Each structure stands twice: as C-alpha cells, then as structure tokens.
Amino acid sequence: MAERLSDVEDRIDSVRQLSSVISAMRGIAAVRSREANARLAGIREYADTIGSAIAQALALYTEDGAGPGSDGSDTGRLFIVALCAEQGFVGAFNTHVLDAVQALVETVGMERADLLMVGSRGVGAARERGLEPVDCMAMAGHADQLAALANRLADRLFSRLQEGRASRVVIVSARPDEAHAAPYTVTRQTVFPFDFARFSPANLTQPPLVHLPAPLLLARLTDEYVFAELCEAVTLSYAAENDARMRAMIAARENVGRKLDELTATSRRLRQEQITEELIELAGAVRD
Template sequence: MAERLSDVEARIDSVRQLSMVISAMRGIASVRSHEASARLPGIRDYADTIGSAIAQALALFKGADIAPDADGEASGRLLVLALCAEQGFVGAFNTHILDAVQALIDAAGADRSDILMVGTRGIAAARERGLEPAESMVMTGHADQLTALANRLADRLFARLQGGAVSRVVIVGAQPPEARKTTDTVVPQTLIPFDFARFPATNRAQAPLVHLPAPILLERLTNEYVFAQLCEALTLSYAAENEARMRAMIAARENVARKVDELTATARRLRQEQITEELIELASAVKE
C-alpha cells in the first residue's frame, strides 16, 4: 500500500511540473501572438500607401499605353503558397489550411498545380495526405524575422513568375480571431493575377512627378504591393499559429488540473487506507 501511495505522489509531482511547462508555453505563445498583431497596423499603412501610388500610376496610362487587365482570368499553372505551422501543439491549425490547399489543387488539377509550403509541421502533414510541395521553407520563430522571411518568399515567387512557370498565385494562411472578417479560419487570397480594380485611377490637380515609363512604374509598385501582402499574410499566420497554440495550452492546463485533482483524491484514499491498516495492526497487537 505504501509503495502505491508513493507512486501516486510521484505522479502528482510530475504532473504539476508538466503544468508549469504548459503555463510557460502558453505565456510564450501569447507574447508572440501579440507581438505579431502589433505589427499589422504598420504593414497595412504601408500597403495603403503603395495602393494610393498604384491608383495614381493607373491615371498615367494614356493613348497607346496599355492599361493592365484587371478582369483577366489566368488559365495557366497554379502556385499555392501554403502558410502552415512550424511547431506542434496547434490543434487543427494545419488541417484547416491543408483542406483549403487540397480544394484548390483538386479544382485546378494536380498536373497543373504546385505548392510552395512554409512551416515544417505543415510539410509533414501535407506529405501524409499525398501532397508533395514543390518547394518548402521554414516558418520563422520570431516576429522580428517575418519581414526577412517575406523577402525570401517574394524572391522565390517572382523567380517563378519571371520564368513563366506559373500564371496564377493563391496564398492560403490562417488568421487570428481578431483579424477575421468572416467566421472562416482560412480564406484563400489571390495574389496573381493582380486585381487592379481595387485601385480606381486617381486624377490629381497636379500630376505626380515620375522618372519612369508608366508600365515600368506600375510593375514595380505592383511588386511592392504583393510584397506587402506577403508580409501581412505571414504576420497573420504567425499570430494565428501562436493563438492556436495558446488555446491548446489552455485546454491542456485544464486537463492537467483535472488529472491532479483525480490523483490527489486517489492519494487521499490510499493514505486513509494505509492509516486504517496501521490502526487495525495496532489494535490487534493490543489484544494480543
């Protein structure tokens, strides 16, 4: 009986240590999620500034200039940028993203689609589904490195576009609850073909001073806006991953608390049984 009681008490100590680890992981995830969310206003202000410049650049197209086709639907190869989790303990985070990726691949055809995937855990989960990424990247572990990651991702994307390997690009990433405009956790976003209809041409009283032909200026502004979209998507995904981990840790801590209560009740029962046995032994000795 004493040995069983000591085993239960040892398990209680072990579970309480696990609870401390879970609380620490929850705290880290919370801090990282807030750090990422704090960067979003600056990223969106930057994107708005570039968008305003695009609207002014569109007004420069005159006569023989060929304005971009905002309504054209690309029919070539599809590239899906899938932003998954780098680390574990995120619940169904990767599942939701891969479901959306699978739907896009099924609609376009596996022979006309490629996947560029970010996030080690997502890559492993994708391969279990039979989805093999054409390229993969590691998701950063710190919010300060998100811009550098967006730069590397943009380099790979533009290299594929310039090589004519793809003509349609869709980014699939999760969003934290506070950033969602709908109830959907994952909303695919089309990057290419670029939707110029979002930026109606703006005619100012004084035309902007430019040193580049309108098509080249617009191309560079468009590339910059796509980079801003990548920064926002990666930041949202990073925040959502850590928010999902925080929720998972909250649930784990509740489970651990219940387990501690169960083990404590068991220890009390075993201790009482041990005391009862000792009293019985003492009473028997007195009678003898």
C-alpha cells in the first residue's frame, strides 16, 4: 500500500512540474505574439508610404496615356510560399496551411507549381502529402528575426522572377483572426503579378521631383511594396503560430489540471486506506 501511495505522489510531483513547463510555454508564446503584433503598425505605415509613392509614380507613368503592364499570367509556373511553424505544440496549424497549399496546387497541377516551405515542422508534413518543396527555410524564432527572414524570402522570390522561373507568386499563410472567432485564419495572397489597380494615380497639382525614369521608379517602388507585403505576412504568421501555441497550452493545462485532480483524489484515498490498515494493525496488537 505504501509503495503504491509513493508512486502516486511521485506522479503528482511530475504532473506539477509539467504544469509549470506548460505555463512557461504559454507565457513565452503570449510575449512573442505581442512582440509580433507591436511591429505591424510600423510595417503597415511603411507599406502605406510606398503605396502613396506608387500612386504618384503611376500618375507620372500614365501622362503619355500608357499604363504599367504585367509579364505574369496564370498559364506559366506558380510559385507558392507556404509559411508554417518552426516549432511544435501548435495543434493543427500546419495542417490548415498545407490544406490551402494542396488545394492551390490541385488547381494548376503539381508539374506547374513550385513550393517554398518556411518552417521546419511544415516541411515534414508537406512531404507526407507528396508535396516536395524546391526550397526550405527556417521560420523566425524571435520577432527581431522577422525582417531578416522577409529579406531572404524577397531575394529568393525576385531571383526566380528575374530568371523567368515563375509567372505567379502566391503566399499561403495564417494570420490572427480579427473577429476572434478562431485563433487564426489561413489566407492566399497573390504578390505577383502585381495588382496596380489597388492604387489610383494621384492627382498631381505639383509633380514630385524625380531622378529616375517613371518605369524604373515604379519598378523599384513595386519591389519595396512586395517586401512590405512579405514583412507583414511573416509577422502575421509568426503571431498566429504563437496564438495557436497559446491555445494548445491552455488546453494542455486544463488536461493536466484534470489529471492532477484525479491523482490527488487517488492519493487521498490511498493515504486513508493506509491509515485505516495501520489502525487495524494497532488495534490487533492491543488485544494481544
């Protein structure tokens, strides 16, 4: 009886330690999510500034009646950038992202699609589905690494575009659900061909001073805007990943709490049985 009680007490200690670890992981995920969300205002302000410059560049570009065109079409190769989780304990986060990737691949056929995977946990899950990435990158482990990751993604993306190995680029990623109906939503965002229709040419009463031809200026501004879109996508994905981890840790803590209650009840029962047995033995000794 004593041995069984000690075993249960050891399990209680282990479960309490596990609960402490889960609480710490939840706290870390919450901090990382806040750090990512705190960067979004600056990223969006930067994108708005570049967007305003694009609107002015479009006015210069269209003064002769011409407008920017696009070399991309849906008939060429599709390049998919999938943002998954780098670490575990995120529930079905990677599954939902890869479901969207697979649906996108099926629309064009695997032979016409290339996949760049971000996030080590997503790479293995993608291969289990028969999705073989042409390139893999680690997801940022800290909010300070997000801009560097966006830079590396931009380099890979622009390299493929310049080499003519992609005619359409789509980012598949998760972002926190603003309605709070779910931890996150999965979106598909086309970054190339670039949608100039989003920007109405500015009404320039006084044209800005420029030192570049309008087409070159517009091309460089477009590159900057795409970089801003990449920054926003990886930041939102990082925040969504940590939101999913928080939810998973909350569920895990509830399960651990229930298990701890069960073990505590068992421990009390065993202790009571042990006391009862000792009293019976003592009473027997007194009679003798």
